[in-house]
Amino acid sequence: MGGAERNARKRRQQQSSGGKAVAQARGGGDMKKVVAVVVGVVLLAGAVIGGVLWTNASKNATEGEAIPTAVEPGAEYPVERDGVTVVSGEQDAPTTIDVYADFLCPVCAQFEQTYGDQIEQKVAAGELKVRTHMLPMLVERSDPAGYSLDSANAALCAADEGQFRAYHDSLFASQPEEGKRGYDKQQLIQLGRDLGITADTFADCVNNGTYDQQLTAKMEQVKNDPALEQDFGGGNKGFGTPTVVSGGEIVDFSDPQWLDRLTASAQR
Template sequence: MGGAERTARKRRQQQMGKQAVAKARSGTDPKRIGIIVAAVVAIAAVVVGGIVWTNASQNETEGQSIPTAQPIASDYPERREGLVVVTGNPQAPTTIDVYADFLCPVCRQFHEAYGRQIQQKVADGVLQVRTHMVPLLVNASDPPGYSLDAANAALLAADEGKFTAFHDSLYASQPEEGKRGYSKDQLIQLGRDLGITSQAFADGVRNGRFDRQLTAEMERISNDPSLHQDFGDGQRGFGTPTVVADGKIVDFRDQRWLDKLTAGSRG
C-alpha cells in the first residue's frame, strides 16, 4: 500500500468516526450514556472483585498454621498396625472400624457429632477403635493430593504417639473440598506444634512414605463388597465415613448407635 493511498484511507476513517460521534450526540440522551457507562464500570468492578474473592477463597489455607486440637486424655495406647491405627484398650469388649477421608465433609460432621463420645468410651476402656485413613478424595483438592498427603502424615504421627491429636486437628480445620488443601510443609508444622520433633516424621511426609500402600489399600477397600452400601437410585458402593462393628456396617444415623454397641460394657 502506497503513501497516498494510506493518507486517503486515514481521512476516510476520520470522517466516518466524526459522523458516528455526531449521530450519537444527536440521537442519544446524555443521561442514558452516563447510566450505560456507570453500569459497565459497575459490572467490571463486580467481575474483578469476584476474581479476587475467588482466588482468595481458593487458596485460603495457603500460609496458614493448622490449629492444634486437644483430644480427651486416655491411658490406653495408640499404635499403628500396617495402615490401620488402633487406639484404646486391647481388652475392650467392643471394637469398631472407622473408614474416613480427611477431606470428606461428612467425615468431619461424623467426627463433630461423635468424636468426643468415641474418645470418652476409649478413655473408659470399653471401646477400641481401628481407624482406616482412605484417600478416596485424592483428586478433590486443588492441586490434587491433599487426601493422600494427610493420610500418610497421620500414619507417621501414629508412629510418634500423636495420632489422635493430629487426626482431630485436621478435622477441626478441614480444608474445603475442591479447593487448596494443606501442603506437606503445613502438615509437618502441625506435627511440630504437637510435639513431633523427629526427622523421620518430616522426611516421611515429604517423600510420601505410605503413599503407594495407601493407594493400593484404597483400591482394595473400594472393591470389597462387605464395605459397600446402598446410596439409593440403584447405586451401591463404598463411601466415607463407614463404620463397621462385628463385621457389619453400622447405621450411625441412629444417634444412640454407640451407646447401643457398648451397652453392658464395664469401664
C-alpha cells in the first residue's frame, strides 16, 4: 500500500470517528436521558396506581367481611331496653353508671378494652347497674356516612332479642376505622345470626332502622344537655364520647381505680 493510499485511508477513518463522536455528543447522551425519564415516569405511574389501589382497599377493608363474634359473658343478669337506652344489671344494684358511646369512636373502643371486663364482673356480682347509651355522634365520619346510626340501631334490635352484650362487645372488638367504610346492614344482620338470633324481626328491625329517629333525637338532646358538657381545653367545651356519669356527675375514668372507688363508696 502506497503512502498516498495510506494517508487517504487514515483521513476516512478520522472522518468516520469524528462523525460518531458528533452523533454521540448531539444525540447519544440525550437518548439516555430520554430513556431514564420514561422509566422514571413509568415507575411513578406504577407507584401512584399502587397507592390508589392500596388506599381504596384500605378504605373498603370491611367490605364482604364477617364481623367476628365476641365470646358471650357466662354470667346471667337482667338486660332490658328502656327506650334507646339498654339497662344491664339488677335494679337494686347499689351503684349505677351511665355510659355514652359510639360504635365508631376509637376512644370508646379503648374504654371497653380497658374497663369492659371489670364492668362486666361488677354487674354480674350485683354491685353495678349500667345504663348504656349508644349514640350516632360520628354518623358523618364513615364512608359512606351512616354507620354510627346503623350500628346503634342494630344493637338495640339485638337487645330486643336478648343479645345486646355479645353484640355490643363484638362491634367494639372489631371496630371499623373512623373515616372509612363501616359495616353495612347485611353484615350487621349476619352478626346477629352468628350470635344465635334467628327471628326475622331482628333483620326487619335492622333493615327498617326501627330506632333511627329516636336515636337521632337522643343525640340532639345529649349534645344540648349542660350536665354532660365537658371542658376539653383551649376553650373547647361540649359533649364527647365516651362519657361516664354516676350520681349526676361526670366520672374521670383516667383514674384506673375509678370503678372500684365508685362501688366501694356505695357499700359504705
